Amino acid sequence: xxxxxxxxxxxxxxxxxxxxxxxxxxxxxxxxxxxxxxxxxxxxxxxxxxxxxxxxxxxxxxxxxxxxxxxxxxxxxxxxxxxxxxxxxxxxxxxxxxxxxxxxxxxxxxxxxxxxxxxxxxxxxxxxxxxxxxxxxxxxxxxxxxxxxxxxxxxxxxxxxxxxxxxxxxxxxxxxxxxxxxxxxxxxxxxx
Amino acid sequence: xxxxxxxxxxxxxxxxxxxxxxxxxxxxxxxxxxxxxxxxxxxxxxxxxxxxxxxxxxxxxxxxxxxxxxxxxxxxxxxxxxxxxxxxxxxxxxxxxxxxxxxxxxxxxxxxxxxxxxxxxxxxxxxxxxxxxxxxxxxxxxxxxxxxxxxxxxxxxxxxxxxxxxxxxxxxxxxxxxxxxxxxxxxxxxxxxxxxxxxxxxxxxxxxxxxxxxxxxxxxxxxxxxxxxxxxxxxxxxxxxxxxxxxxxxxxxxxxxxxxxxxxxxx
Numbered sequence: 001x002x003x004x005x006x007x008x009x010x011x012x013x014x015x016x017x018x019x020x021x022x023x024x025x026x027x028x029x030x031x032x033x034x035x036x037x038x039x040x041x042x043x044x045x046x047x048x049x050x051x052x053x054x055x056x057x058x059x060x061x062x063x064x065x066x067x068x069x070x071x072x073x074x075x076x077x078x079x080x081x082x083x084x085x086x087x088x089x090x091x092x093x094x095x096x097x098x099x100x101x102x103x104x105x106x107x108x109x110x111x112x113x114x115x116x117x118x119x120x121x122x123x124x125x126x127x128x129x130x131x132x133x134x135x136x137x138x139x140x141x142x143x144x145x146x147x148x149x150x151x152x153x154x155x156x157x158x159x160x161x162x163x164x165x166x167x168x169x170x171x172x173x174x175x176x177x178x179x180x181x182x183x184x185x186x187x188x189x190x191x192x
Numbered sequence: 193x194x195x196x197x198x199x200x201x202x203x204x205x206x207x208x209x210x211x212x213x214x215x216x217x218x219x220x221x222x223x224x225x226x227x228x229x230x231x232x233x234x235x236x237x238x239x240x241x242x243x244x245x246x247x248x249x250x251x252x253x254x255x256x257x258x259x260x261x262x263x264x265x266x267x268x269x270x271x272x273x274x275x276x277x278x279x280x281x282x283x284x285x286x287x288x289x290x291x292x293x294x295x296x297x298x299x300x301x302x303x304x305x306x307x308x309x310x311x312x313x314x315x316x317x318x319x320x321x322x323x324x325x326x327x328x329x330x331x332x333x334x335x336x337x338x339x340x341x342x343x344x345x346x347x348x349x350x351x352x353x354x355x356x357x358x359x360x361x362x363x364x365x366x367x368x369x370x371x372x373x374x375x376x377x378x379x380x381x382x383x384x385x386x387x388x389x390x391x392x393x394x395x396x397x398x399x400x401x402x403x404x405x406x407x408x409x410x411x412x413x414x415x416x417x418x419x420x421x422x423x424x425x426x427x428x429x430x431x432x433x434x435x436x437x438x439x440x441x442x443x444x445x446x447x448x449x450x451x452x453x454x455x456x457x458x459x
Contacts, residue, residue: 065208079220080211083209
């Protein structure tokens, strides 16, 4: 369990939210995955995994709320229905993140796959329980597989991209110098 | 202490989600509009980026090619003008005949061209957004068509954009009529999520004589879609529910997978 609060890095929060903003817009505008694979790939679950493993609690909450709202704005989903599935995926990962080998691409791949599979399934469950009638059929199974695989493949790339952006644009933590003037050995002929 | 913070954050997010979900429809659509307006700069950028290759292609197109295109367009224009004269004469004749039989006069359709600006990012809905809104006179439930036939209806409208729910989405049911001897009527309902070209035509009479290739048009029942808009052709048919009624698959005329421009019909 995480007991030490993670220092808030506002730049990282802005970066994650900006990426989510662009990802949602890209999913709505770019139709290529739908033409090629028969389904649109959602990058928000993969981003949620990144945020859960690398960012603080406020960032995670903001990403769930804003990402969900942005996604539902362009969709026929009832507004706000995507918030809880995103949170349900990010929250457990956040709580157990010290036990996860977050730097391994395979771990990122597996977590991305699990998140990308869980988010649409949970959203569909919520829609069905809210007396909505989404378009479901045997083809949905293929779409679910494509979404899972697409999210899994995208996760390590998102990690690499965000790390690069953080290194290139973010401020670095200043390392403490081991030199301390009060501990300096004074060498002098004068008697103190 | 940190655990308490965890639960506070969790509670806050759940509270926001439940609050937004329980808002009335009117407030939700206003909120969607407000959130959607954040993306307006990106829409501008995307539009400019899409226009750039076309402008570049235009600038490098040889003069000879342009003159050829102008010539083709002039010829087409001449043909359409001749057809328009014929159509006007036929319409006049139709009006006279309707007057003779005391039938209601048919008002001509008014169309407004719109660009499809985005698609639903969720795979379980089939909707698109167009660049017309209330400022262009759009309102809910107006039919949306292409030259090939019906594509859907306007489901929600904001000032500058509107959401169109396409045929095949469970929220877009169309009363349809098969152009055969019996004029069988049914309801066009949902389709398979992967195949946008085939939709189900249900609640047809058990003895419906359906053959593949028969035209299907809107029946005019239901009050949303005017009668006679082409939908597609019968692909195959089968008896369901122990022969209680017949179900058919209809191959749509309009290609819903690659819509770029549509027309909103003002009946």
